[in-house]
Structures are given as C-alpha cells and as structure tokens.
Amino acid sequence: MFRICIMMIIIALTFPTLTLVNASMDNSHVKAAFIREGNLWTLIDHKEKQITKSGKVYGSPQWSHDGKYLLYQKETSSEFQNSKTQSEIWVYQITSGEKRKIYYDGHAPKWAPDQNIISFQSDGVLNVSDLDRFYNAAMGVYGYTWLPDGSGFLLASRADLLPDGWTNPKLYKKTFKKPYSEMTLMEAVEDFFTIPKEIEVDNHTIMSINARHFTFSPSGKWISFIVSPTASLSMDSNALAVISSDGEKFTGLDELILGVGLPKWAPTKDIIAYIAGGGRLVAGFKDKDLKVKEMPVSGSLTPENYAELDFTWVDNESLITARIQEKEWSNDFSKHPLPSLYAIHIINNKQTKITNPPEDFGDYDPQYIKSVDKLVWLRGKSLTDNDKNLWLAESDGSDAEKWLQNVETIAFYE
Numbered sequence: 001m002f003r004i005c006i007m008m009i010i011i012a013l014t015f016p017t018l019t020l021v022n023a024s025m026d027n028s029h030v031k032a033a034f035i036r037e038g039n040l041w042t043l044i045d046h047k048e049k050q051i052t053k054s055g056k057v058y059g060s061p062q063w064s065h066d067g068k069y070l071l072y073q074k075e076t077s078s079e080f081q082n083s084k085t086q087s088e089i090w091v092y093q094i095t096s097g098e099k100r101k102i103y104y105d106g107h108a109p110k111w112a113p114d115q116n117i118i119s120f121q122s123d124g125v126l127n128v129s130d131l132d133r134f135y136n137a138a139m140g141v142y143g144y145t146w147l148p149d150g151s152g153f154l155l156a157s158r159a160d161l162l163p164d165g166w167t168n169p170k171l172y173k174k175t176f177k178k179p180y181s182e183m184t185l186m187e188a189v190e191d192f193f194t195i196p197k198e199i200e201v202d203n204h205t206i207m208s209i210n211a212r213h214f215t216f217s218p219s220g221k222w223i224s225f226i227v228s229p230t231a232s233l234s235m236d237s238n239a240l241a242v243i244s245s246d247g248e249k250f251t252g253l254d255e256l257i258l259g260v261g262l263p264k265w266a267p268t269k270d271i272i273a274y275i276a277g278g279g280r281l282v283a284g285f286k287d288k289d290l291k292v293k294e295m296p297v298s299g300s301l302t303p304e305n306y307a308e309l310d311f312t313w314v315d316n317e318s319l320i321t322a323r324i325q326e327k328e329w330s331n332d333f334s335k336h337p338l339p340s341l342y343a344i345h346i347i348n349n350k351q352t353k354i355t356n357p358p359e360d361f362g363d364y365d366p367q368y369i370k371s372v373d374k375l376v377w378l379r380g381k382s383l384t385d386n387d388k389n390l391w392l393a394e395s396d397g398s399d400a401e402k403w404l405q406n407v408e409t410i411a412f413y414e
Contacts, residue, residue: 338362354397
C-alpha cells in the first residue's frame with residue numbers, strides 16, 4: 001500500500017496538469033482550445049496537448065464549423081518594418097497536426113459558417129482564403145461578418161473626415177461564388193443601410209464613425225452591431241444598434257463600452273443581452289448594468305450598487321453573470337473588486353449567487369457548454385491576471401472543481 005501511494009505521488013508531480021482533468025464528470029467528448037503562457041493548447045479526450053512554442057499567440061482561438069481546424073493569431077517581428085510587429089494568421093489541422101500560415105499580417109479573421117474558408121482584413125482589404133491561397137474580396141472595409149448561409153458578407157465602411165465634416169458610415173452586402181479567382185472587388189456589392197451621423201441612446205448622442213462586432217440573431221431577422229466614435233472617444237462611449245435583415249428597421253438600443261462582455265443573442269430566440277453603461281473601467285467599476293431586450297421589450301437585471309463584467313446565456317430564459325460591487329478605480333489592482341457568478345432567471349428576475357471564490361480571488365468570463373450542460377469560468381486574482389485557472393461546475397454552480405491550470409482564454413467546440 002505504501003509503495004502504491006509513493007507511485008501516485010510521483011505521477012502527480014510528474015504530470016501536474018493531467019491530475020486536474022476529472023474523468024468522473026462526463027466530459028470525454030468536450031473539445032477545447034486554449035491559450036497558456038502565449039501558446040496554443042488543445043484539450044481533447046481529457047488530454048492536454050501543446051501546439052505552439054513561440055509564446056506569442058494571442059486572442060481567442062476559433063474552431064472551424066466541423067471541428068477539424070483551429071484558427072489562431074501569432075505576433076512576430078515585422079518582415080518589412082524595423083522595430084515593428086505583425087500579426088500572422090495560422091491554421092492548425094487537428095488530425096494531422098499540420099500548422100499552416102495563411103497570411104503574414106492580418107486582423108479580424110473569421111471562419112465561414114458552413115465551410116473551411118477563412119476571411120480576414122489587411123489594410124482595409126477584406127480577403128478570403130481556401131487554406132491554400134488568398135483572394136481579395138472587397139475594399140474599404142472597416143467591419144464585417146459572414147452572412148448566415150456563407151454566401152457572402154455584411155460589410156461596413158467607416159466615416160471619412162472631409163472639409164465640410166464627417167461623412168456617414170455605410171453598410172453593404174456582397175455575395176460571391178466559387179471559383180474565388182474570378183471574384184472581383186467591386187461587383188455583387190449592394191447598398192444595405194446608411195448609418196446616421198449621430199445616434200441617440202439613453203440621453204446620450206454618440207457620433208457614428210465606425211461599425212463592427214456584427215452578430216445575426218438566431219432567426220436571422222435581426223443584426224446587432226456596435227457603432228463607435230473616434231478611437232479615443234470609443235474608450236468611454238459606444239452605441240449598441242440593431243437593424244432588421246432587410247435593412248428597413250434600425251434602432252439604437254443603448255450606450256456601452258468595449259472593456260466588458262460583448263452583446264450576445266439568446267440561444268434560439270431573438271433576445272439580446274448586453275452590459276449597458278458608458279465610462280471606461282479606469283473611471284470606476286460602476287454603472288455597468290446587464291440588460292435584455294426581446295424586440296421590442298427590454299429591462300435591466302442589475303441590482304443597485306452592483307456592476308457586471310461579462311455574462312453567458314444558459315438557455316432562452318437564464319443567464320450567468322460575473323458581478324462585482326461598484327467601486328472607484330485604483331491603480332493598485334489588489335484593491336479592485338473581485339467578481340462572483342450569479343444565476344439570473346429573466347422571466348421572474350430571480351437571482352442567485354452561485355460561486356464563492358476564496359479571499360483575493362474572483363470568478364471571470366463564464367461560459368456555458370451546451371453539449372455537456374456544464375458551466376466553466378476563469379478564477380484569478382484580478383481582471384488582468386493571465387494566470388487564471390479554469391473551473392467547471394454544473395449549470396447551477398454545484399459540484400464546482402478546478403479543471404485546468406494557467407489559462408488565458410479558452411474556446412469550446414460545440
């Protein structure tokens with residue numbers, strides 16, 4: 001018995017990360033990709049695997065629609081400018097282990113919704129790649145998203161400053177077909193909507209310069225997006241807007257910032273949840289209220305003297321949010337408020353605290369994994385902590401346990 005115990009201790013010390021994966025919970029078919037210390041890792045069949053070693057991978061990895069590929073970005077020294085960096089776009093093939101560079105310097109990469117095609121931006125040009133080569137798709141693009149059927153894009157141009165003032169940002173639709181070599185930049189582009197120069201939301205007037213973060217509702221009938229003023233002003237105030245998919249109905253919903261969780265649609269209903277409130281976080285952890293809007297009904301869910309940092313939908317009637325007590329900003333991160341997770345039922349507004357992190361720790365970035373009906377989140381010492389641990393629990397927060405160590409961001413394949 002003594003020799004068995006010694007062997008177990010040796011194994012635990014030799015393979016510390018493996019001991020955190022609890023096989024007693026039925027998560028064997030969970031497939032995830034995460035960033036640890038600037039490197040891409042996968043978690044498949046309870047096994048962690050390191051994919052890169054550069055320490056320069058950033059952002060959140062993205063799964064292809066069929067789960068066969070991972071898309072990620074890596075910071076490297078610029079090939080053309082001294083003392084500058086560039087953002088390489090890479091793809092990793094799960095089965096073969098092959099890593100392939102798609103483009104040397106791009107941003108905003110996205111998988112097509114129905115095929116293994118990647119779109120990305122570079123110097124105002126939108127490109128598509130079939131993983132072998134890339135093709136120019138459109139010019140003058142600031143923000144974009146794929147159409148739900150993968151037939152093309154919803155595009156946004158930014159406003160320009162002219163001698164008589166700012167122009168309007170505009171939305172366009174562009175469709176295309178294979179072969180991509182025959183695609184032309186200016187053809188099959190149609191005007192969709194001209195965004196007003198100013199948007200009135202919650203007694204605030206927000207100047208319209210840029211539009212991005214487009215997301216279609218579950219029915220495809222609505223599109224949410226964020227309208228921003230100039231770069232410096234957008235730190236403090238942006239407008240959440242919604243437009244019908246035919247371009248006929250447009251409304252500004254509320255004011256928000258980009259430093260908290262982005263708006264998210266409910267799983268199968270046209271209900272959007274978002275964290276409302278202007279003012280960057282360095283102005284104070286306050287006035288960040290979780291709201292929901294089912295076209296056209298809306299309501300606030302955050303109690304007085306509290307604020308929200310991020311949230312996830314569980315089903316069409318319930319959410320999990322990372323909530324803090326309101327507090328003024330401090331440059332001493334040890335004095336920042338630390339969040340706990342709360343479950344909210346939006347029909348009766350029943351709210352329950354479901355996590356109790358230990359002293360000096362907070363619970364951040366909740367995600368609901370539908371395939372296994374589990375809740376995960378990152379537990380760390382501050383909002384900017386890049387050495388958080390991933391925790392796993394039932395969807396109501398019960399049976400919580402530490403799952404993975406040292407995780408920056410994680411993406412699950414559903």
